[in-house]
Amino acid sequence: MGKINTVLGPIATEQLGVTALHEHIGFGLPGCDLDTKWWEARPKMLEVTINKLRRFRELGGRTIVDCTGIGTGRDISYWQVVSRVTGVNIVPMTGFVSGDTVLPYFRDKSIEYLADLFYHEITVGIEGTNVKAGAIKAGVSRGGLSELDERVYRAAARAARAAGVPILTHLSIDADRQMDLIEMEGLSLDRIVIGHSDGKEGLDPERDFRIAERGAYVGYDTIGFDTEKGTPEVPAPFWARPKGERLDQVMNLFNAGYANRAIISCDANCFALGWASTEHSVAELLENFIPDLKDRGVSDETVKMLLVDTPASFLTMQDPQPNLVEAAKKATAQV
Amino acid sequence: MADHLKDNVVQTVLGPISADELGVVLPQVQILSIIPGAEFAPEIEMDQQKQYDALKVALIEYKRLGGQTIVDNGGMFKGRNVQLYRTLSKETGVHIIASTGLGPGTMVGSYFTTQQTEPPGPMPLDRLAEMFANEITKGTVIPRRERTGPAGLICTAANKDGITEFEKHLYRGSAQAALQTGAAVSIQAGKDPVYELDILEKEGLDVSRVIVGGLDSLDADERGDALTIARRGAIVALDHAGWTPNRGYVSNDRRAQLVLELFKEGLGDRVIISSNAVGYAVGHEASQIGFDHVLTSFVPMFREAGATEEQVKQLLEVNPQRILSLEGEKGLFKPEVEGVDITWVK
Numbered sequence: 001m002g003k004i005n006t007v008l009g010p011i012a013t014e015q016l017g018v019t020a021l022h023e024h025i026g027f028g029l030p031g032c033d034l035d036t037k038w039w040e041a042r043p044k045m046l047e048v049t050i051n052k053l054r055r056f057r058e059l060g061g062r063t064i065v066d067c068t069g070i071g072t073g074r075d076i077s078y079w080q081v082v083s084r085v086t087g088v089n090i091v092p093m094t095g096f097v098s099g100d101t102v103l104p105y106f107r108d109k110s111i112e113y114l115a116d117l118f119y120h121e122i123t124v125g126i127e128g129t130n131v132k133a134g135a136i137k138a139g140v141s142r143g144g145l146s147e148l149d150e151r152v153y154r155a156a157a158r159a160a161r162a163a164g165v166p167i168l169t170h171l172s173i174d175a176d177r178q179m180d181l182i183e184m185e186g187l188s189l190d191r192i193v194i195g196h197s198d199g200k201e202g203l204d205p206e207r208d209f210r211i212a213e214r215g216a217y218v219g220y221d222t223i224g225f226d227t228e229k230g231t232p233e234v235p236a237p238f239w240a241r242p243k244g245e246r247l248d249q250v251m252n253l254f255n256a257g258y259a260n261r262a263i264i265s266c267d268a269n270c271f272a273l274g275w276a277s278t279e280h281s282v283a284e285l286l287e288n289f290i291p292d293l294k295d296r297g298v299s300d301e302t303v304k305m306l307l308v309d310t311p312a313s314f315l316t317m318q319d320p321q322p323n324l325v326e327a328a329k330k331a332t333a334q335v
Numbered sequence: 336m337a338d339h340l341k342d343n344v345v346q347t348v349l350g351p352i353s354a355d356e357l358g359v360v361l362p363q364v365q366i367l368s369i370i371p372g373a374e375f376a377p378e379i380e381m382d383q384q385k386q387y388d389a390l391k392v393a394l395i396e397y398k399r400l401g402g403q404t405i406v407d408n409g410g411m412f413k414g415r416n417v418q419l420y421r422t423l424s425k426e427t428g429v430h431i432i433a434s435t436g437l438g439p440g441t442m443v444g445s446y447f448t449t450q451q452t453e454p455p456g457p458m459p460l461d462r463l464a465e466m467f468a469n470e471i472t473k474g475t476v477i478p479r480r481e482r483t484g485p486a487g488l489i490c491t492a493a494n495k496d497g498i499t500e501f502e503k504h505l506y507r508g509s510a511q512a513a514l515q516t517g518a519a520v521s522i523q524a525g526k527d528p529v530y531e532l533d534i535l536e537k538e539g540l541d542v543s544r545v546i547v548g549g550l551d552s553l554d555a556d557e558r559g560d561a562l563t564i565a566r567r568g569a570i571v572a573l574d575h576a577g578w579t580p581n582r583g584y585v586s587n588d589r590r591a592q593l594v595l596e597l598f599k600e601g602l603g604d605r606v607i608i609s610s611n612a613v614g615y616a617v618g619h620e621a622s623q624i625g626f627d628h629v630l631t632s633f634v635p636m637f638r639e640a641g642a643t644e645e646q647v648k649q650l651l652e653v654n655p656q657r658i659l660s661l662e663g664e665k666g667l668f669k670p671e672v673e674g675v676d677i678t679w680v681k
């Protein structure tokens with residue numbers, strides 16, 4: 001029993017099925033829409049997107065969490081079409097990918113304002129719709145956790161406590177500080193995925209164990225961004241890893257008994273906005289990565305835990321505590 | 336292009352027209368001004384009908400007072416809505432000139448400042464210039480759908496605390512686009528207008544094609560920037576008519592004196608006047624000064640201070656018409672399908 005918000009309305013936890021927790025219909029930095037270099041006719045974008053999600057579904061996939069925050073390509077009405085056409089549940093997020101993607105209007109806003117904004121998108125709706133967010137995005141700017149990033153983390157934690165949804169982050173850089181911020185705001189660390197722990201950007205496999213030991217989730221969620229996929233036309237992005245190296249990293253944590261503290265996802269864009277992605281799809285999670293895990297001896301039960309059980313417990317909304325936003329505001333006012 | 340166009344062509348949102356059709360011009364204002372991101376905030380009302388109604392009233396009043404053309408200097412990322420401007424222009428008969436360009440840095444999205452490269456960096460200079468130039472020659476963009484009527488001017492701005500490295504980059508990209516198209520560049524100067532003009536000149540741009548805005552600030556007046564900039568050959572924009580010393584700008588009395596001083600020095604062909612008015616502001620406070628202010632308040636004061644009718648005409652018509660004219664034909668709007676308003680995405 002439980003509830004999860006999707007672009008087509010709330011669904012029951014049991015309806016989630018095989019879930020990829022960190023994906024994108026299309027992510028792009030604010031402003032990329034003005035550069036015609038990246039324009040593609042909607043029917044073509046839709047076709048590519050539908051084909052990828054259909055493949056995911058044919059392989060048993062049922063739900064994706066779209067980790068595109070405010071202003072970076074989140075497009076609710078478009079996603080509703082995609083979800084209807086493919087049958088894949090899409091869980092939309094509030095929050096910001098990182099401080100450097102925050103648009104000017106929001107850059108100077110207080111923690112209280114941002115917490116209210118996220119809470120509004122979870123409980124009332126996103127951008128004037130009645131579609132409610134199912135999780136909150138926070139993340140680290142290029143160059144490390146910034147002051148604005150920290151405001152977003154604190155606000156995300158407050159809204160997460162108040163509304164009962166979890167947090168997923170962009171990057172594991174400064175992971176200890178990320179977790180400190182979450183704890184300072186009184187949110188349990190089992191409500192956060194520290195994302196992109198398997199990406200090359202700020203890579204630190206030792207850190208995975210600290211994240212797991214503190215009770216947060218380690219995000220192995222750039223699966224398929226393999227250096228081997230680079231071509232002269234489209235080089236692998238700077239966060240790509242050799243495929244085998246990523247598997248080694250994941251297996252090290254699993255073999256230490258922490259598979260229950262990890263999540264797996266692809267961070268694939270169905271259609272990247274404003275940047276050139278190597279060939280990539282959420283379907284690769286089921287097509288390539290799960291067989292690779294099994295080859296390395298990962299059991300069916302563990303696979304089910306990674307694809308179904310962990311996402312279900314993580315995404316299921318906990319009892320909302322709306323008074324917490326008010327309480328936090330009062331506490332701040334008193335300081 | 337059509338034969339009726341003489342030498343001087345100006346690009347309005349409805350297409351190129353001859354400069355002398357512009358009549359009285361109000362440059363250096365913003366028609367619709369939206370802080371980027373405000374459209375995503377639940378407390379912000381995004382109602383195009385309200386925007387349209389308010390702007391239509393303002394434009395009709397401006398026209399009643401004798402105004403014929405209005406120039407939006409907001410660039411491409413601060414709420415510009417060329418489709419709305421085209422409708423307003425058709426309905427009111429006021430010529431509207433839209434701008435391309437970006438800035439100040441605080442009003443720009445991270446696609447332009449922090450690209451997904453290692454290390455992160457801004458959009459390359461040649462790409463910036465190409466993007467701006469295309470908005471003049473191929474039409475302004477409506478995100479991921481189409482191009483519509485052209486931009487007629489390239490606008491950028493620097494931080495009031497001093498121009499940043501990224502803003503220098505924007506200035507250089509704007510200058511390159513101006514060289515490619517023959518369109519003028521309008522800057523809203525930061526701390527050091529002379530230095531900012533140098534950046535554009537070093538890029539190879541003739542300073543007579545540059546409008547330097549904000550030269551009626553108290554600081555600029557104290558330094559004598561208006562005279563310095565005009566002597567260099569650039570266009571001085573005293574573009575805060577109606578703003579007062581407690582907001583950091585000289586009074587209209589002083590502004591009128593400044594214009595007369597420029598005329599006395601033989602630099603009367605290098606000055607324009609505006610109020611930096613915002614027609615409709617979303618997500619920020621704007622001055623209550625309207626499109627009418629220059630004609631109803633400044634011009635009478637200017638006449639009283641001793642200006643001749645010829646000087647008034649120079650200020651409101653001759654100068655802006657010349658500056659807004661494209662140099663040569665290389666920047667002339669050429670929609671991909673002749674005679675059609677829109678160019679669809681490929």
Ligand SMILES: [Zn+2]
Binds near residue numbers: 022023024067170267
């Ligand atoms: Zn992502």
